[in-house]
Amino acid sequence: MxxxxxxxxxxxxxxARPHIGHAYTTIAxxxxxxxxxxxxxxxxxxxxxxxxxxxxxxxxxxxxTTPQQYAxxxxxxxxxxxxxxxxxxxxxxxxxEERHKKRVQxxxxxxxxxxxxxxxxxxxxxxxxxxxxxxxxxxxxPCPNCGRITETVHEENYFFKLSAFQDKLLExxxxxxxxxxxxxxxxxxSFVRSGLRDLSISRSTFSWGIPVPDDPKHVIYVWLDxxxxxxxxxxYGSSHAGAQEAFKKYWPADVHMIGKEIVRFHCVYWPAxxxxxxxxxxxxxxxxxxxxxxxxKMSKSRGNIVxxxxxxxxxxxxxxxxxxLREVVFGQDGSxxxxxxxxRYNSDLANGLGNLASRTLTMITRYFRGEVPYPSHAVARTxxxxxxxxxxxxxxxxxxxFFDQFQFSRALETAWGLVAxxxxxxxxxxxxxxxEKQDDESRARLATVLYTSA
Ligand code: MSP
Numbered sequence: 428m429x430x431x432x433x434x435x436x437x438x439x440x441x442x443a444r445p446h447i448g449h450a451y452t453t454i455a456x457x458x459x460x461x462x463x464x465x466x467x468x469x470x471x472x473x474x475x476x477x478x479x480x481x482x483x484x485x486x487x488x489x490x491x492t493t494p495q496q497y498a499x500x501x502x503x504x505x506x507x508x509x510x511x512x513x514x515x516x517x518x519x520x521x522x523x524e525e526r527h528k529k530r531v532q533x534x535x536x537x538x539x540x541x542x543x544x545x546x547x548x549x550x551x552x553x554x555x556x557x558x559x560x561x562x563x564x565x566x567x568x569p570c571p572n573c574g575r576i577t578e579t580v581h582e583e584n585y586f587f588k589l590s591a592f593q594d595k596l597l598e599x600x601x602x603x604x605x606x607x608x609x610x611x612x613x614x615x616x617s618f619v620r621s622g623l624r625d626l627s628i629s630r631s632t633f634s635w636g637i638p639v640p641d642d643p644k645h646v647i648y649v650w651l652d653x654x655x656x657x658x659x660x661x662x663y664g665s666s667h668a669g670a671q672e673a674f675k676k677y678w679p680a681d682v683h684m685i686g687k688e689i690v691r692f693h694c695v696y697w698p699a700x701x702x703x704x705x706x707x708x709x710x711x712x713x714x715x716x717x718x719x720x721x722x723x724k725m726s727k728s729r730g731n732i733v734x735x736x737x738x739x740x741x742x743x744x745x746x747x748x749x750x751x752l753r754e755v756v757f758g759q760d761g762s763x764x765x766x767x768x769x770x771r772y773n774s775d776l777a778n779g780l781g782n783l784a785s786r787t788l789t790m791i792t793r794y795f796r797g798e799v800p801y802p803s804h805a806v807a808r809t810x811x812x813x814x815x816x817x818x819x820x821x822x823x824x825x826x827x828x829f830f831d832q833f834q835f836s837r838a839l840e841t842a843w844g845l846v847a848x849x850x851x852x853x854x855x856x857x858x859x860x861x862x863e864k865q866d867d868e869s870r871a872r873l874a875t876v877l878y879t880s881a
Contacts, residue, residue, distance in 0.1 A: 432468035433677040434460050437685050438477040438520065438656050441501035442486040443727040445508050447747075447763065448686075448718045450735045454748050455715060455757065455835070456684050457514045462830060464515075471677050473660050474509065475520035476502040480649030481555050484635035494635045498523055508735060512744040520660040522637075522652055531655045532640045533664030534704055535628075535647055539640075543588045543703040549627045552577035556728075557688075558649045562624055572688055584627040585639060587651075592699040593623045599698060604711055606694050607833070608758040611687060611714045615694045626696065654697045657683065658706070680709040687714045713833055716760035718751075725763070733763055746772050752835040779846050786853065787880045794862045794873060802878040803871035811852060812879050818848045853880055 436456045439449055453474060460472035478498040487497035502521050509516060520527060538544055552561040554570035554577050561570055566579045596619050599605055606612035629645035630636065636646025655663075661677045662670030685693050690712075698708050717724045720731045738747050750771050755761030791799055802808070822845040829838035858880070861873040 429467065429469040431676055431681075432460075432463040432470045433661070433680045434463070434470070434472050434682045434684065435657050435680055436474040437683075437689060438475040438522065438653055439505055440482065441476050441478050441498045441505075442482050444501060445505050445735065446725055446727075446732040447735050447738070447751075448725045448732075449505070450508070450512065450747070451718050451751050451755075452684060452686060452715065453509060453514055454512070454751055455833075456682075457516070458748065458752060458835065459682065459684070459833075460515055469676075470517075471661065472516045473518050473520065473657070474505075474514070474516045475518070475656055475660065476505055476522070477649070477653045477656075478502065478521055478523045479636040479646070479652050480558050481630070481633050481635070482558055482649075484633055485555065495523065511739060512735070512747075518660050520656050522656060526665070527656060527659045528637045530659035530664030531637050531647060531652050534655050534658070534700075535651070536640050537705070538587070538700065538703045541703055541705065543591065544585050544628070545588070547584060547586045547625075547627075548582065549584045549586075550581045551579070553580045554578075559692075560627060580630075580632065582627075582631050584631070585629040585642075585645060586625045587628045587700070587703070589623045589626045589696070589699055592702060593619060595702060596623075596695060596698060599708065600694075605708075606690070607711060607713045610758075611690050611694075615690060618691065619695060623695070650692050650696060651700060654692065654700065657697075657709070663706075679707040681711065683709050683712045685712065685714050687716055690714050715757055716755070718755065719760055719762045720764075722762070738768070742768070742772055746776060749776060749839070753839045755836065757833050757835050775843060779843060779850075783846055783850055783853075783880075787849075787877065790858050790862065791877055791881060794858075795877065799881045800874035800878055802875040805871035806868055806875065808875065811855065812875060815848060815852050815879050818845055849880055852876075 434456050436452050439445065456472060456474070460470050463470045476498070483498060484494050487494040490497055498521070506519055509519070535544070552564035552566065552568060553559070554561055554573065554575060556575050557570055557572045559570065559572060561568070561577050564577055568577055569575065570577050597616065600612060600616050600619070603609070603612065606615055628648040628651050629639050630648060631645045634646060636649060637652050639645040639647055657680055658674065658678060662672070662674035663678070665671060665674075683693055693712050701708055719725065720733055723729055723731060725732050735747065750768050753775065754767060754771060791797060802812075822841055825841045826838045829835075829841060853876070856876045858873055858876045861869045861876065
């Protein structure tokens with residue numbers, strides 16, 4: 428049977444139009460999904476939009492429209508952008524879809540039936556932008572994640588017994604592959620070691636969300652709703668046989684890829700929810716850094732957003748894909764600049780790969796009517812020919828190793844090492860001079876040099 432591979436992006440909030448920060452996460456996942464398909468895995472790549480919660484409700488109000496209409500518009504923008512970029516996702520889930528809502532309620536019921544949900548009341552600080560409870564904060568304190576002023580909420584809520592999972596979570600983190608990179612893993616471990624408080628998982632002072640089963644005055648906390656997309660999209664909680672099959676086949680996820688600011692939700696809350704529901708845990712959670720623009724994280728509120736569309740118009744999706752994966756060390760923050768984009772485009776793509784391909788193909792066209800010649804046995808191979816073959820084999824091995832560790836920039840650097848080696852080989856072997864000569868030996872040597880270059 429084929430090996431399966433299930434990878435997800437976070438689902439994107441629909442309060443803001445897509446920008447290249449979002450494209451970055453999606454491109455990274457797309458690249459991994461494409462490689463897995465090439466390696467023969469039965470791959471499922473999921474993305475989508477996160478449409479409930481107070482933040483979206485307020486954004487819609489401010490725009491003078493309904494949350495549903497607001498979400499419809501922005502969700503469509505994400506979907507269209509991914510289409511335009513040739514993103515190879517197998518599904519696109521929206522949290523306002525019926526399939527998702529029903530299945531989230533099913534998850535809630537399951538956790539409640541297992542005894543991990545109780546009713547209580549919460550008074551404390553809440554960050555609407557991050558949709559996050561801020562334990563220990565005082566009124567008007569800033570959110571530790573985004574710096575915005577928190578709001579005081581006082582509500583009757585349903586609580587999740589997060590505190591019951593402290594030891595189990597620490598056991599899971601013992602596997603060094605569960606959270607990557609190491610720095611994020613250490614942060615999570617120290618957060619959990621410092622003690623976990625139960626988590627409010629419903630809200631009752633606004634209504635844009637999925638109703639709590641049997642108590643529709645409450646809506647389910649947007650992060651429980653959103654995280655569940657990773658299982659609802661592949662059929663969890665469905666009564667259809669086909670959906671159940673898909674869930675059995677693809678869950679647990681092989682990789683949840685996320686940005687570093689949402690590590691806690693994915694590495695602490697999500698595994699705890701899954702354990703409470705008696706479900707298997709994802710195999711790995713991989714966090715990347717931020718794309719900075721002019722030194723700070725690109726975001727709508729800072730007004731330093733770079734849109735993807737302009738870049739697609741001018742350079743195309745492949746150039747953007749190459750640039751982001753080559754320029755940013757995956758896991759760390761990286762700066763976006765148009766200068767660097769143009770520089771990489773010219774030096775690596777046009778002059779490096781483009782020039783090598785064009786030279787090689789032009790000579791094959793000129794001297795061999797466009798057919799890659801076989802290396803000739805009439806003249807002996809030289810050590811330089813064998814060296815290129817060896818560099819080729821080594822590049823493939825190293826590329827795979829780096830890539831599978833999510834070190835995309837090093838993988839690409841390795842691949843461009845091969846470009847440089849072949850370039851040098853061509854310069855040293857001067858196929859253009861060989862092509863000018865008519866004797867059999869030169870002709871034979873030309874075949875070998877162009878074969879090797881190709
Ligand atoms: N809706 C939540 C995720 C729920 S997942 C169950 C959310 N949405 S988001 O739209 O704010 O961010 C989605 C992803 O985009 C995150 O991984 C985030 O890190 C990424 N990025 C958004 N801006 C970014 C940059 N400027 N740079 C890099 N990635 C950024 O969080």
